[in-house]
Amino acid sequence: MSEKNNKIPFNEDNYTHNIERNNERKLDRRGFMKTLVGAAGVFAVSSLPWGAVAAKELMGLGEKEYPHKKITEVSKLPIGDAVEFKFPGDHDDAILIRLSENKYVAYQNACTHLRCPVFWVKEQGEMICPCHHGKFDVETGSPTAGPPRRPLPEIQVKVENGAIFAVRVKRYEA
Ligand code: FES
DSSP states (O other): OOOOOTTSSOOSOOTTTOTTOTTHHHHHHHHHHHHHHHHHHHHHHHHHHHHHHHHHHHTTOOOEEEEEEEEEEGGGSOTTOEEEEEOSSTTOEEEEEEOSSSOEEEEEOBOTTTOOBOEEETTTTEEEETTTTEEEOTTTOOEEESSOOSOOOBEEEEEETTEEEEEEEOOOOO
């Protein structure tokens, strides 16, 4: 401890009268640690909901069900034909293909390579991406040729009262 001028009104050490900076570093370090611990606590608590979301996704519970959207009437889609639609959002391009009397498949049709639109080529029985000659299996959405490595996200559909509805997007399985 250094000598203090006893005429200074208070004999305590604090920031306003601590002219000789006694214990200043110690006080600063303590304040800093308190701030650090406080900030860590705030981050820990605020990240909890994201942990729950991530766990749900990782456990495969993340299939998203959206408000059902009518794609078309069964009577307007002959067997072997396809129709394009938007799902789940107004900017998400998708394609529905009728494979037989009662079998329908639907996918988000942005190519999993560089997102060009994938078309159904009835004569070849394949889904084709014109950009880099990518091809997809119509039954599963899996890539069969070209650069794409991931399947097209599948859209589950259901038929009700003579119309076909998009129900949910299936999560991508690695
Ligand atoms: S964008 Fe489809 S193959 Fe490249």
